[in-house]
Amino acid sequence: MNAIQKELIKATVPVLKSNGNDLITYFYQRMLSNNPELKNIFNMANQASGKQQNALTAAVLAYAENIEDPSVLINVLKSIGNKHVSLNIAPEQYDIVGNHLIASIKEVLADAATEELLEAWTCAYTELAQIMIGIEAEMYKKDSLKKGSWLGWRKFTIAKIVEESDEVKSFYLQPEDGKDIADFFPGQYLSVKTFIPELGYEQPRQYSISTSFNNEYYRISVKKEKGINAIPDGIFSNVLHTKKVGETIDVSAPAGVFYADPESINPLVLISGGVGATPLMSMVEANKVSLQKNKTVWVHSCRNENVHAFKDTIEELNSQENWxxxxxxxxxxxxxxxxxxxxxxxxxxxxxxxxxDGAKYYICGPELFIKKQFQSLIELGVTRDAIFYEEFGPQSLALN
Structure with a gap:
């Protein structure tokens, strides 16, 4: 991009702040109408609730504001890249998104969308797409070299189902082909995909792995969300909760940038709200089998005892383990x-x-919960680079 084009991009920042969500909403409607096959990839519940639109609007705004040096967004881009790799996103799909985004800018802004502005945004999007494609190519390559890993979707059988609370079930997933499965860092997630009868197409979702690694199965622990409106937020979890032992589900290899290094000697402070306990459960179980058994403090919050997943497991560990x-x-x-x-x-x-001293802080839970605990840690003198958080759903928080 040249200097003039960058100035044009920066000049659209006020428009994005005031009307960006209208533009992105129009973009999604346009793209999904013309390319309905993408409904098998995009989370349609997040589309219905507006979460996806809000997240993309924030991302586009952040890119425009940092057009002089997009590298400052690298951590966010890596997080998005992990999600894309877990969904098996291909480079050619960036062309589809780009074509609809530029067309949407032209149609929504009308006369304000000059040829120079459209060319500037075309260049900006192309540069961003190349950055993302490069990030994801490295991830695909790294995954392909990993023992037990795989690209795309793989059939897993539900080997066992355990009720962890009134709302949460754990699903033990074993590879249908009986081959090895990939190792992961405690805190990472799986993408799982299944057909949703109410929608008439497949849907993917990401769920944190809630155990430490073993070579036999993955475990995900899923809260059954209450349905709201025609396409409820919890439509996938409701379908998953009806599945039986022996049924299969499509799974992609572990991914995610929110994790604790099992070889680190740093103490851990874990802070969770509700089902946000799931990735932290993986961290605790990994710490249990590690040699150093790092000092760990876990602060958990939920509505009541009946919805407290892993309650007995944590109580037992707390009484038996001095770490x-x-x-x-x-x-x-x-x-x-x-x-x-x-x-x-x-x-x-x-x-x-x-x-x-030296502790790493991991927060997982609803958006407002994360914001509150993050701010409390800052007020208590914890440095930002020692705090990590996982926001379920489209990433909208930028606290670090």
Whole structure:
């Protein structure tokens, strides 16, 4: 891109801030109408709720604001790249997206979309696409060299189903072909795909792996979300919760940038809300089998005991292992005596327990929960580079 084109891109920032979501909504409608096969790739519940549109609007705005040096967005781009690789996105699909994006700019902005502006955005998108294709090519190559890994979708059999709480079921997934499966870092996720009868096409979703690695199975632990409107947020989880042992589901290789290095000697402080416990469960189980057994403090919050997944497992570990200390918060306490604390997490109250030299902090839960705990850690003196978080769904937070 030349200097004039970059200035044109930066000049669209105010428009993106005020009307960007209208543009992106139009873009998605245009693209999915003309390329309905993409409905098998895009999360249509996030489309219905507007989450995907909001996330892409924020991403386009961030790219425009940093057009002089897009490298500052590399961590975000790597996170997006991981998601794309887990969905088996191919380079030619970037052409489809680019064509519809430029056409949408032209049709929505009308007379304001000059030939110079369209050319500038075409150049900008092409550069971004090449960055993403390069990032993803490296990931595909790395995965192809990994023992037990695979490209694309692979059939897995549901070998066992365990009810972890009133809302969460764990699904033990074994490869149908009986071959090796890929190792992963604790905290990473799988993409799983199945046909959704109510929609008439397949849908993929990402679920954190909730165990440490073994060569026999993966375990994902899925909350059954309540349905809302015609295409509910929880349509996939509702279908998954009806599946039986012996049924198969498509799975892609482990991916994700939110993980704890099992060879690190840093203490861990884990902070979770609700089903956000799943990737942290993987970290705890990995720590249990590691040689160094890092000091770990786990602070978990949920509505009540009935929805507390892995409750008994963590209580048992807490009583048996001196490296683990856990604190549990319930909004509503049971009638009998419990070690749980009533109310919501306030990290300031536990400053002495969680502020540990050299610790790495991992937060997972709903968006507002992540924001609150992140800000609390900053106020308590934790540096941003020591805090990691996982936001389920389209990435919209940029706290680091």
């Amino acid at each position: 683990l200390t856990s604190y549990v918060f319930y909004e509503t306490l049971p009638e009998y005596k419990t070690n749980a604390i009533e109310g919501r997490v306030d990290l300031h109250t536990y400053k002495e327990e969680i502020i540990i």
